[in-house]
Amino acid sequence: MFFDLPDFDTLYAALLARDPGYDGFAFVGVRSTGVFCRLTCPARKPKKENSVFYSTVVEAMEAGFRPCKRCQPLSLFGARDNTLGILLASLENDPEKKWSEEDLVTAGLDPSTVRRTFKRQFGVTFLEMARLRRIGKGVNQLTTGGEVIDAQLEASFESGSGFRAAIVRHLGMNPSQARQHRFLKSHWIETPLGSMLAVADHQALHLLEFVDRPALPNELTRLRNLTSSEIIMDRTPVTDRLEVEMGDYFAGKSCRFATPLVEHGSIFTRGVWDALRAIPAGEVRSYSAVAAAIDRPRATRAVARANGANQIAILIPCHRAIGADGSLTGYGGGLWRKKWLIEHEKRMFSR
Structure with a gap:
């Protein structure tokens, strides 16, 4: 295969x-x-x-x-280069910093190169990402009951009017409205296969996808509509837990995930996802075998559609489903990643 x-x-x-x-x-x-x-x-x-x-x-x-x-x-394969790694680490270590192109020049980087690299990898420039990170911290302060002035300072905005304008521009609502609104928190997780976007609340994970997946923008829109939420950049305890488990997975230490999930799918679709999780790591099953496992042997195509509708990569292991002839088929993150994940799990369980 x-x-x-x-x-x-x-x-x-x-x-x-x-x-x-x-x-x-x-x-x-x-x-x-x-x-x-x-x-x-x-x-x-x-x-x-x-x-x-x-x-x-x-x-x-x-x-x-x-x-x-x-x-x-x-x-x-879109793996991040050294510049990306340095800047992402800097952003995480000092999220309040107000970055400018002059800061990039001081760091010995070419602003235009950084702009293109981030735009290609994430769909936003580094300066936009830094700004979103600051706004996310301010919104988090608002949604946990903080005062507007505290949120403004948390987001490192010197001007109250500037902070209010940034919130309205980013969220389409003013800070007082944002205090009553529900937000999901998004965070980038770096892996050997490229960056992934995790979207979670404080209780569970809603989405985990490779950032270069073509369908990701539509998936985020669907998630906003399903949850009546906005998505901002920030971490949650769920994200922290997921990052540890993902680290263990890619280090070859464990295929077990205990991160709680919110599964946005029909009863049939969630049944398919349960069947995928029942496939032992290091093994694969055909779509027809998955259909048989849920007592719907004629529903092979519906199983394939449910497999493709999965928005939580790796934890719901849709990469373990293959064609009846043993071919690698249909993986939104790219067939090369599907191949890598299957081989990675086989290596873990062949020791």
Whole structure:
């Protein structure tokens, strides 16, 4: 069911030809330099005896190779670069800071590059993200009973009128109205497969998706409508718990998740999701097998639709459902991620 690498000579010929057909499916480790590259890397090609091929970036990194700075094999999958990591950490460590382009220049960064990188990865610029983070802290103060002036100071706004204008512009309501409104809190979680967006209240998780999933904007709109809520940037205890469990999962320590969930689906759909959770980690099932497990053997297509409607990736393991012929099909986060998750779980349970 997975991509089987061709023989060494075929791969080496593809490397010399810089064949784009293997992009994402094959990587070359260069023993003489200790780096691994895409086969399309423009750098000088290694000798045969110095070349070793891998089907995933994870295998190459586990073998001790580091990613090439020239062809950036991790960026093929939208993985965040070092600049993203530094700025996201800075934002988390000092969310009250009022960032400007001058701050980026002082940090030795090019503002236009940072702008493009964040826009491509998250759909907002870094300065917009920093501003949303500040507003989120202020709204959180309001919704927990704080006074407007306290919320203004929490959000690091010097001007009351500026804070009120920011709240109205962001939420479509004034601070007094916001105090009575329900809010869900969104937070980015970094993973080896790229950034994920978690949306939770103080009791449970509502959504967990990769931020580059094309359907994510529509999913957020649907979630707002279903819950009659607005979504702001902030953490909750649920987010903190999820982040720990996700860390253990990607470190290969555990496939168990105790984070409470809110499942926005019909009785049938939630039954499919229960069946997905019943698939042991490290194993897969066909959609028809899932349909049989819920005593609806003729509902294979409906099961596939319910699988695709899942908005809580990994915790509701829709990646464990495959085609009847063993093929990887239909994963909103990208088939390469589905393949990675299945192999990751197989490795965990093959030790």
